[in-house]
Amino acid sequence: MTGRREWLIRSGLALAAGLLVARASARDEAAERRRLLREIESDMRRTESYTGRARLAPCVAAALGRVERHRFVPAEVAAYAYENRPLPIGHGQTISQPFIVALMTELLDPKPEHVVLEVGTGSGYQAAVLAECVRKVYTIEIVAALGERARATLAALGYRNVEVRIGDGYLGWPEAAPFDGIVVTAAPEHVPQPLLDQLKPGGRMVIPVGAQVGGQDLLLITREADGRTITRRKLPVRFVPLTREPR
Secondary structure (H helix, E strand, O other), X not given: OHHHHHHHHHHHHHHHHHHHHHHHHHHHHHHHHHHHHHHHHHHHHHOHHHHOOOOOOHHHHHHHHHOOHHHHOOHHHHHHOOOOOOEEEEOOEEEOOHHHHHHHHHHOOOOOOOEEEEEXXXXXXXXXXXXXXXXXXXXXXXOHHHHHHHHHHHHHOOOOOEEEEEOOHHHOOHHHOOXXXXXXXXXXXXXXXXXXXXXXXXXXXXXXXXXXXXXXXXEEEEEOOOOOEEEEEEEEEOOOEOOOOOO
């Protein structure tokens, strides 16, 4: 009996220690997200002359404070998840710098009733940030392994308002259109016409455009009530190219 009591005591102490470590880790990650958010807000002020945005809307700031970026990166780079820089996620792709995710989300002006399309799911991090701010997110990833992993991660984290499709994002998602917002997380050399066609009047598209050599610009495209589109350059950027299915 004495040995069993000692075993139970040791097991109980080990369990308690494990819970304390888990809680401390959760607190550390929350603190890291708060620190990262301060860095992003500093970058917003620094780039205001380009972007016209000095601060994040409350819903965007709250989303960045909640979404667990370390859950969207491979284990070998998870220690760097809350650094303000892109990270590799495999298959030649990256998870974008948190500042860029924040800026692109901010430029969409997301509202709780909005339905948004994302082209380039990647790890699912941008989709999760959007999902915190809007009613529904449709997201497309051409690399099947990444898309399946993102779908599983988003489901495990409880994002029921995100739908993931494996396919060619250049073509958009016609049966779910029109969209209040479209965000593209890889750079085509020109704005895809199918995406423009799926943008609702009053809607916004945020997209990096340009060749891999020669520079890219982050564009904000708005569709007017009469169907016209207005394009504004916001920031020089560097994104992986938007790839397409063989034709």
